Amino acid sequence: MTVADDLIRKAESREARFGIVGLGYVGLPLAVELAKAGYRVLGYDISQRVVDGLNSGHSHIKDVHDDDFAAAVRSGHFEATTDPGRLGEADAISICVPTPLSKFKDPDVSYIVAATDAVKKSLRKGQAIILESTTYPGTTREIMLPALESTGLSVGNDFFLAFSPERVDPGNPTYGTRNTPKVVGGITPDCVRVATALYAPAIDTLVPVSTTEAAELVKLLENTFRSVNIGLVNEMAIVCDKLGVDVWEVIEAAATKPFGFMKFLPGPGLGGHCIPIDPHYLAWKMRGLNYKTRFIDLAGELNTEMPLFWVRKVTAALNSLSKAMRGSRVLVLGVAYKRDINDLRESPALDIIRLLEDEGALVEYHDPYVPQFSENGHSYASVPLTPESVAAADCVVVVTDHSCIDYGMIKRAARVVVDTRHVLPRDA
Numbered sequence: 001m002t003v004a005d006d007l008i009r010k011a012e013s014r015e016a017r018f019g020i021v022g023l024g025y026v027g028l029p030l031a032v033e034l035a036k037a038g039y040r041v042l043g044y045d046i047s048q049r050v051v052d053g054l055n056s057g058h059s060h061i062k063d064v065h066d067d068d069f070a071a072a073v074r075s076g077h078f079e080a081t082t083d084p085g086r087l088g089e090a091d092a093i094s095i096c097v098p099t100p101l102s103k104f105k106d107p108d109v110s111y112i113v114a115a116t117d118a119v120k121k122s123l124r125k126g127q128a129i130i131l132e133s134t135t136y137p138g139t140t141r142e143i144m145l146p147a148l149e150s151t152g153l154s155v156g157n158d159f160f161l162a163f164s165p166e167r168v169d170p171g172n173p174t175y176g177t178r179n180t181p182k183v184v185g186g187i188t189p190d191c192v193r194v195a196t197a198l199y200a201p202a203i204d205t206l207v208p209v210s211t212t213e214a215a216e217l218v219k220l221l222e223n224t225f226r227s228v229n230i231g232l233v234n235e236m237a238i239v240c241d242k243l244g245v246d247v248w249e250v251i252e253a254a255a256t257k258p259f260g261f262m263k264f265l266p267g268p269g270l271g272g273h274c275i276p277i278d279p280h281y282l283a284w285k286m287r288g289l290n291y292k293t294r295f296i297d298l299a300g301e302l303n304t305e306m307p308l309f310w311v312r313k314v315t316a317a318l319n320s321l322s323k324a325m326r327g328s329r330v331l332v333l334g335v336a337y338k339r340d341i342n343d344l345r346e347s348p349a350l351d352i353i354r355l356l357e358d359e360g361a362l363v364e365y366h367d368p369y370v371p372q373f374s375e376n377g378h379s380y381a382s383v384p385l386t387p388e389s390v391a392a393a394d395c396v397v398v399v400t401d402h403s404c405i406d407y408g409m410i411k412r413a414a415r416v417v418v419d420t421r422h423v424l425p426r427d428a
């Protein structure tokens with residue numbers, strides 16, 4: 001039996017042990033799904049706090065419910081560690097570490113390099129390594145492969161290396177890790193065969209592609225597609241504003257076309273760990289090849305300008321009450337980057353708050369999922385949301401459209417509202 005066939009047999013029997021490197025928004029849901037499929041999962045994270053919390057049965061990720069998770073810990077299907085030396089115990093290792101941008105908006109692959117180094121130290125014959133972190137095309141082959149082969153082991157024969165982009169959509173009640181099709185690209189044909197076999201018990205649909213570069217690019221295309229289309233509707237929001245037309249009415253009517261149109265909605269700007277960041281990975285890679293990715297740059301510009309557009313709307317709303325921004329009380333409703341989650345990363349609410357404060361507004365916020373946060377040396381705490389607190393504000397700005405908020409009450413109690421998400425009830 002070849003090394004590949006042996007690993008596939010271990011996947012089918014669930015004898016294979018899975019390692020997950022990085023237990024965040026991506027790694028933890030994947031670990032839980034693999035544990036539910038019958039694998040024993042070893043999670044490795046550099047954060048002692050994360051590991052201690054998980055070993056005591058508490059999930060720090062909102063989409064992973066404590067009950068589901070505690071059952072996996074109790075049954076011995078999940079265990080977390082900060083000891084990289086234990087990665088040698090795993091037959092398959094999925095790497096789910098962050099891929100942020102540097103100060104100059106260049107890719108920061110230092111987490112991938114560090115995770116590869118940890119894996120390399122205990123790499124052995126019969127292991128499959130799968131990178132999940134979003135990154136530029138070429139990362140798996142150019143950064144990971146030479147590091148792993150420097151051990152003397154050979155890819156496709158002794159160990160297997162693949163890229164499989166994580167597509168998790170935090171807060172999505174319909175699509176989770178299991179029922180979102182998963183793309184897999186390998187360095188060799190056996191690398192794809194092994195990686196798909198390993199994921200098959202936990203993921204309903206696997207989509208093999210011919211190379212790791214193709215798989216890396218799939219993820220960047222998906223997120224660039226979103227960024228460009230959001231940029232387009234955000235520009236349409238500005239156009240409609242200047243024409244005195246309701247952009248949401250236009251979009252809803254356009255969306256009745258049963259073909260050739262896909263609905264995207266304008267809003268306060270982009271947030272999260274993916275859409276504002278990932279396209280820059282591709283733009284950077286292409287700059288190195290002397291090609292300028294114009295759509296990516298333009299969408300980035302348009303989306304980044306949206307917080308200022310909405311702050312201008314607050315100025316206009318206050319003007320309608322004969323009030324100046326300076327000294328006015330502004331209540332920001334929602335600071336998470338999107339609905340029904342507690343993630344603040346890259347949230348446009350942070351830009352809106354900063355711009356409002358720069359103009360002298362006294363800003364408070366309410367977010368049921370974010371009780372407090374610190375930004376630029378300031379600490380903020382969520383204020384209670386009552387008809388009184390809403391009425392006490394000169395202007396309310398709806399930034400995140402959390403579904404548990406009573407928008408009817410906001411509309412009734414507020415003096416004036418700027419609704420970046422179109423969630424306030426409309427007049428008949």
Ligand SMILES: NC(=O)c1ccc[n+]([C@@H]2O[C@H](COP(=O)([O-])OP(=O)(O)OC[C@H]3O[C@@H](n4cnc5c(N)ncnc54)[C@H](O)[C@@H]3O)[C@@H](O)[C@H]2O)c1
Pocket residue numbers: 021022023024025026027044045046047050096097098099111114115118132133134135166167168169170273274
């Ligand atoms: N969050 C999303 O919605 C989402 C969706 C799809 C893809 N992604 C991609 O998945 C990757 C991970 O994102 P995330 O949101 O899960 O990040 P995260 O910050 O939530 O989690 C990353 C975890 O990795 C740990 N870590 C950092 N360096 C490590 C190392 N060297 N060894 C072990 N652990 C380490 C951190 O302590 C943290 O717990 C990124 O590339 C991101 O672009 C994220």
